Amino acid sequence: MPPTRRAFAAPAALIGAIVLLLAAAFAWAAGWLGPKRIDGGTIVTALDANGGRHPHYRRAHAKGLCFTGAFDATGNGAALSEAVLLRRGRYPVLGRFSLGGGNPLAGDGRPVFHAIALRLTAPDGEEWRMAMDHTPIFPVADVPSFVALQRATTPDPRTGKPDPAILAPFIAAHPEVKAFQDYMAHAVLPNSFANATYYSINAFRFTDSAGAARLVRWRFVPEAPLAGLDLAHLDALPRDYLFREMVARTARGPSRWRLELVVANPGDVTDKATVAWQGPHRTIDAGTLTLSAVQPEETGACRDINFDPTILPRGIGLSDDPLLAARSKAYSSSFNRRAAEGPGPSAIGQDLAKETAR
Numbered sequence: 461m462p463p464t465r466r467a468f469a470a471p472a473a474l475i476g477a478i479v480l481l482l483a484a485a486f487a488w489a490a491g492w493l494g495p496k497r498i499d500g501g502t503i504v505t506a507l508d509a510n511g512g513r514h515p516h517y518r519r520a521h522a523k524g525l526c527f528t529g530a531f532d533a534t535g536n537g538a539a540l541s542e543a544v545l546l547r548r549g550r551y552p553v554l555g556r557f558s559l560g561g562g563n564p565l566a567g568d569g570r571p572v573f574h575a576i577a578l579r580l581t582a583p584d585g586e587e588w589r590m591a592m593d594h595t596p597i598f599p600v601a602d603v604p605s606f607v608a609l610q611r612a613t614t615p616d617p618r619t620g621k622p623d624p625a626i627l628a629p630f631i632a633a634h635p636e637v638k639a640f641q642d643y644m645a646h647a648v649l650p651n652s653f654a655n656a657t658y659y660s661i662n663a664f665r666f667t668d669s670a671g672a673a674r675l676v677r678w679r680f681v682p683e684a685p686l687a688g689l690d691l692a693h694l695d696a697l698p699r700d701y702l703f704r705e706m707v708a709r710t711a712r713g714p715s716r717w718r719l720e721l722v723v724a725n726p727g728d729v730t731d732k733a734t735v736a737w738q739g740p741h742r743t744i745d746a747g748t749l750t751l752s753a754v755q756p757e758e759t760g761a762c763r764d765i766n767f768d769p770t771i772l773p774r775g776i777g778l779s780d781d782p783l784l785a786a787r788s789k790a791y792s793s794s795f796n797r798r799a800a801e802g803p804g805p806s807a808i809g810q811d812l813a814k815e816t817a818r
């Protein structure tokens with residue numbers, strides 16, 4: 461019996477649906493559908509526009525100082541992660557202190573991130589790279605908001621300050637920024653790189669040797685007691701005060717921090733860097749970071765490296781926080797630009813060179 465028209469219509473509709481589905485899948489994979497992805501170059505161009513373009517330097521945290529030291533792991537971190545670097549032992553550390561902002565010669569008296577970047581290396585060459593700020597939270601939680609924040613806070617050339625006509629609508633559309641503003645308004649701005657607590661801010665997924673996974677944020681807590689800069693007279697601070705203080709302090713002896721791993725409680729927000737974890741948490745003392753020597757970027761090993769926080773050892777992985785992937789591509793774009801431009805002289809290196817020439 462010849463097939464009816466109806467019998468032909470059914471497979472034709474099915475084939476049509478499959479073709480549509482494939483076309484949609486292709487469009488999604490190509491980034492034509494779904495949430496618009498922002499590439500690293502766009503993020504870095506927004507940073508350049510905000511801070512003024514400073515070729516040769518990091519597009520954020522441009523002013524820095526290298527250091528070397530060691531991490532002595534207690535072994536307690538093995539309860540959360542199978543990472544070799546959390547097993548009891550001593551591991552070499554390369555690090556970099558920096559201040560937020562894209563101007564490598566800006567003064568130190570600014571209410572900006574005081575920051576540390578670390579690379580811990582295991583005997584088999586495995587690495588754990590981190591970049592941390594002195595605040596437990598970040599102003600925004602996703603990449604479009606980060607780019608919008610750069611645009612909204614770009615100084616107006618006429619006043620040197622953000623244009624209120626652009627900033628006000630941004631703040632209104634981003635109520636999450638308020639938590640960070642409140643934190644900065646009340647927090648102590650450390651008067652030394654050595655007495656700041658440095659926070660991972662983003663959560664990471666730790667997996668132990670039995671395969672159990674937990675979400676963790678961490679912080680490096682200083683041995684040196686916290687003291688603050690005088691917020692009312694930041695302008696009066698000598699240009700390289702914080703960096704020189706660290707050079708002088710290290711000549712007198714090492715600085716130390718305890719690494720605390722903080723495990724998320726059920727219900728903690730783990731995909732938004734704008735939200736702090738409140739109340740008691742299981743906290744593990746994972747070891748001590750000891751800084752023993754500092755070097756200007758010209759002679760240290762921290763300048764020509766990308767402290768991409770997604771370079772992680774086995775046993776530590778990414779959480780669902782979208783900032784992590786964004787950071788990786790932005791750091792990479794910044795690194796590629798500055799690597800192609802060649803390095804420039806650092807603030808503290810210029811100072812030391814002048815002093816030794818005298």
Ligand code: HEM
Pocket residue numbers: 503504507517518519520521524556557558575576577591592593598602603606659660661662733765766767783786787790791792794795798
């Ligand atoms: C979407 C969010 C973020 C973007 C787009 C971003 C962007 C950047 C860029 C472009 C650099 C320069 C990288 C290089 O040239 O090597 C940088 C450096 C840095 N960032 Fe971020 N960042 C973000 C979030 C964060 C967060 C949440 C933290 C703190 C937990 C942080 C801490 C740092 C530190 C410490 C450095 C300096 C690293 C070094 O010394 O090499 N950033 N950031």
